[in-house]
Amino acid sequence: MTTEMTMPRRGAGPGGLRLRTAVAAALLLARLRPGRLRRVLTLLGRGARPATYDQALEAYRSVVATSRKCAGWYGCLPRSIAIALTCRMSGTFPDWHAGVRDAPPFQPHAWVAAQGRTVGEDVRDFRPLMKVTAGGR
Numbered sequence: 001m002t003t004e005m006t007m008p009r010r011g012a013g014p015g016g017l018r019l020r021t022a023v024a025a026a027l028l029l030a031r032l033r034p035g036r037l038r039r040v041l042t043l044l045g046r047g048a049r050p051a052t053y054d055q056a057l058e059a060y061r062s063v064v065a066t067s068r069k070c071a072g073w074y075g076c077l078p079r080s081i082a083i084a085l086t087c088r089m090s091g092t093f094p095d096w097h098a099g100v101r102d103a104p105p106f107q108p109h110a111w112v113a114a115q116g117r118t119v120g121e122d123v124r125d126f127r128p129l130m131k132v133t134a135g136g137r
Contacts, residue, residue, distance in 0.1 A: 018089055023067045026082035034098065034130065041084060041096055041132040048093035050134040056094040056114035059086040064120075076121075080110040083119070084132075093134040094119065099126045
């Protein structure tokens with residue numbers, strides 16, 4: 001007796017083509033200088049609705065499940081960009097932040113927030129230096 005196996009369609013599911021494209025683009029965008037990255041994200045956020053916490057959390061989980069580079073602590077910048085890009089593909093945009101630790105040792109960090117709540121991370125010790133919101137503000 002045999003059992004038929006069906007493989008998921010390429011581009012469907014949590015690691016779909018759109019999500020992998022967002023992660024690949026985020027890895028490239030993470031190489032930009034901070035000012036240029038802010039301008040790019042501001043352009044991408046134009047015309048978008050603010051993401052809900054649930055939408056941003058789903059994007060966070062999908063990005064972390066898809067990319068090992070984005071899942072670790074040192075992957076915070078590409079992870080936050082990939083989350084923003086993933087949300088943008090559905091017409092929304094979370095608040096994107098980049099900042100530093102309040103007390104020594106110096107440590108940069110990037111994260112997203114939605115509806116006033118940080119998504120998937122604890123950033124109590126960090127002070128935001130840059131913020132990009134939906135609508136390109």
